[in-house]
Amino acid sequence: MTRIPASAVALAALAISWSVSAVRADPGFEARLTLSQGLKSIEKSGGTIEPGDEGFRSTTALDFGLTSVTSYQRFGIGVGADLDYIPDAADTFSTSREVANLGYEIQSRQSQFNIDLGYRSVDIEDSVFLDELTGEDVIADDGRREIVSISSALLMGREAPLSFSLRQQQSESRYTDTTDPDLRDSTSRSVAAELGLRVSPLVTLKADASWSDYDQDGPDGNWRTTRRAGLGASYQLSPITALSAGINYSTNRTDDQDDSDGLGYSLGLRQARPNGTVDLSLSSFETVNGTRSEFSLGRSLDFSWGVASLAVGASKTGGFEAQPTINGRIDYTLDKLSSFNLALSQAAVTGSENEETIRTQLSVGYSREMTPRSRLTGKLQLSDRDVLGSTSEDQSVLRADLAYAHEIGQDWNLVSGYEYSRTDREILEDRKSSTLFLKLEKTFAYRP
Template sequence: MTRAARRRSGRPFRTVVAGLAVLLPLAAAAQDADPSAPGVQLTVGQQLAVEDGDLIGITPLDLSIRRATRAQVLQFNLSAPFHLNDPEEDSTFALGDPQGRLLFRRGARNAALEFELGYRENDLDREILFDDLSNEFVTLDGGRVAQTDARLTYVFGSQSKLGGEFGLSWLQRDYSGTTDPDLDDHETRSGNIAVYLEPTPLIRARILAEASRTDGDDGNDSRSNRYGAGASMQVDKLTNLDVELARTNIRRFDEGVLETAEGPSLRLGLTRARPLGDWSLSLGSEPGTAGRREDFNIGRNLELRRFDLSGQVGVTRFRDNYDPIFQISYRQEFSRVSQVQASLSRAGVTDDDGDEALNTDVAASYSRQISDVSTIAANIRYRESEVQSGDNQDARSVSFGLDYSRALPGDFALVAGANIIRSKDGDGERDDEDRVYLGVNRSFSFLR
């Protein structure tokens, strides 16, 4: 069976202050929240699945709670599927892949507070292909991973010349049943603070500081600090420039060996508005214990009546090697009942051990409402990691999914589908998974 996972990656600290204008939608979203949104929705069902020749009974349980006013939003989502006779579980009746998330957001005209707490547990084969983990390495391994995370963000001074942002985040990942020694349990704590100043109506400057700490059970620890300054400037009516210059310090213990990196980091972004969409240019340079990585991109967005298209092309430099990078996304609504989405990206990533890789990600999906009561959807995703430093193997994995749903009387719904996964690593090792399922769900709504 395909197994894919790599520890939370990106630079040791990826929560980068991108400007107060990016963070202020916290307040706007709270003010614009729909008070008439449904209060509680519960979905239960019974499904039969055939996976690799084994017949499995699945009882999905999904709970959604949402309470909203113009000033605040409280939202809770829980998914807890129960499995019967699953050969991968230790008992006959077991909890499958539980997931839960709590979100609280409160906003005012000049400030916003957001808190989020989440938990999820799943097989490693679904960690990369069915979750948005674009910065993880693809590896083939068995077992499961449980992730608990929390985040707190506070923004103030949104309508004044002096403002700021304060953020804290925590992540715990626990692995079980794995054979890869690099998949060790670890905890990451990070925080950031930024102060924004507006000396003129066309310039918004910022002073920032960031820190991250990762502690692994195997003794491999990582420390990262970053501090600097930046500014967002309106060059003219059509052009905006954002520049950030910082000092980065990284200390990492890998199997008892101390690895360090220190130096300046530069980020530059330029956008120019055009009638059909924006042009953009970005430049980044970041130090790392395995070498400095530099990225350069040119992008274009097109917003037409029939479809949206955006793309970036560029080059990344690592250890004097140049590799092309790109990102393309496409979305089109053929009619009110059908739409298609597709994306293609290739980018350099760094994990907590300082290992570097080039990740390629291809995804496409199509959905169509066949009638007033039935819908069909298909999706495909391909992921590949080309390792540039470290002892990991190159690996690639592809998945295909087909889902069908049909509304039945009495708030019942018929669901059916199939999932196929194929994977292979640099040593030629292959892992496959096939699942076909059929079932009936029913939804209950309360407190509307």
């Protein structure tokens, strides 16, 4: 945790980094300021627990954003930070969160361009967090993490016979104030381009190419570079049935020279039904761990109360055994006051250490409007990592959140809740964390 003397609190407040809300908003200009003051009671077990990681603390949060929306462009920018006060012997102040995003989008009937920049700095002492660069849950004992990201996309010919798209993304993750050798600075970059040609109302051709790179710093860091190029076509067999096919060539380069390259393919069949679709897909492509072949059969359903989808299949990579895969989702509106959603997925992925991994994720959410002025929300998340050929890196993370919000005045809300997390890993002590919180928040909005 970054410690700040009490005398420097004013400077810390002035040094709040930028944060932005999503640029999606109603037409016009809007400025929004949200202030909150809260109390937390934290209990932890397992791992390295330092003084100040547990007990009571006070958190002051500030988020400010500007959005401007017209018929053809959107712009947004903002700032945000959390300032914690820990009533220990030193009366410690610390900034546990600093975030920033900037977004701009301009579009016409045939083209669109958007760019997003982001910055986030958060305390990671004795915590488990999701690494967006790899999609993995990371266990940390101490330190602070900074992420800087930029992404952009250009689309041309959206409604024309000839279309082109170009997408770019780069993210950098940096750690400070930590002695953990497993927390390595890393960079993720990718570029993808696609050219499409609609030959007739029934036939569309495409050519695509992509490049991605993941690089960890340090003598023990890993890096992986993937290049892929492909050709594909889609054909409307009937008013309700579409067929797609493609071939690709991939090359993979790694730090341990475990390189691979080869041809791949993809086949897809979709049939529309009165209340949804049926999908069948087959694919094969090269990874650093060998050729990965996948099969999937899915069904989506549209109901008056919501939507549901389920796809089941199998995946096999190189010399590893075949593994089952699943991708399902339910969005259910129980009544006018409540909703329920569930998402479940299991897929084969390449981990940050270039290991073959089966990643399973479950998310369950519930929301109910108790009264016209109050709402109850709950969420449960489970993430499991199974490293094939090894058990030392297997890991599961459980998170649960419950919150109750009550409007006590115009733009004033009183929010209370409970947060719980548990981490189980084969070679490490299990960790648990529970937090009770109560906060009062006020939102000021201005629209000329």
